[in-house]
Amino acid sequence: MHQGRIYQSPPVIISALFLRIRFRVLLLPLLLFLASCSETPESARVVRIADGDTITVLYADNTQEKIRLYGIDCPEKTQPFGRKARQYTSSLVFGKPVTIRSMDRDRYGRNVAWIYIGDTSLNAELVRAGYAWHYRKHSNDPMLQRLENEARKDGRGLWRDPAPVPPWKYRNGIRN
Numbered sequence: 001m002h003q004g005r006i007y008q009s010p011p012v013i014i015s016a017l018f019l020r021i022r023f024r025v026l027l028l029p030l031l032l033f034l035a036s037c038s039e040t041p042e043s044a045r046v047v048r049i050a051d052g053d054t055i056t057v058l059y060a061d062n063t064q065e066k067i068r069l070y071g072i073d074c075p076e077k078t079q080p081f082g083r084k085a086r087q088y089t090s091s092l093v094f095g096k097p098v099t100i101r102s103m104d105r106d107r108y109g110r111n112v113a114w115i116y117i118g119d120t121s122l123n124a125e126l127v128r129a130g131y132a133w134h135y136r137k138h139s140n141d142p143m144l145q146r147l148e149n150e151a152r153k154d155g156r157g158l159w160r161d162p163a164p165v166p167p168w169k170y171r172n173g174i175r176n
Contacts, residue, residue: 041100044059052132134147
C-alpha cells in the first residue's frame with residue numbers, strides 16, 4: 001500500500017458508482033415533476049371574484065385569466081355559506097396584487113393554482129376559516145386536510161351547519 005493514498009477495492013468503487021447512478025435515476029423524475037407542477041410564480045391583480053374558489057386576475061400585459069383555486073372546493077353560490085365564501089375571498093384579495101403558482105389546468109381550461117397574498121395562501125385561508133373543503137379528489141395536501149379538520153372541530157364557517165353538503169355532492173344533485 002502506498003503511503004498517502006487510500007486504496008479502495010473495486011467492489012467499493014462499483015458500489016459507490018451504483019449509488020450515484022441510482023440516486024440520479026430517482027432524482028431526475030422528481031425534479032421533472034416538480035418543474036412541471038410549479039411554473040415560475042407570476043404576479044397579477046385580482047379583478048373579479050366569481051365565487052369562493054374562482055377568481056379572475058389581470059396581468060401586467062393587460063390580459064385576464066380565470067383561476068380555480070387548487071386543492072379546495074367552496075360552497076356554490078346557492079348553497080349555505082356560498083355567498084360568505086365569496087365575500088371572504090373578496091375581502092382577502094379583490095383589487096390586490098397576488099402571486100400565482102400554477103399546478104394544472106382543469107377540464108374547462110382554467111388555470112388551477114395556489115394564490116398567495118404576500119406569504120399567505122388564499123387556498124389555505126379559506127379552509128382555515130371554514131369556507132372551503134379540502135378537495136381530496138384533486139389534492140392530497142396534508143396541510144389542507146389538517147386545516148379542514150381544525151375548522152370542523154372548532155365549528156368555523158360552514159362547519160357551524162350540523163350537516164353541510166359538500167359542493168361536489170350538491171352539484172351532482174343539481175345535475176340529476
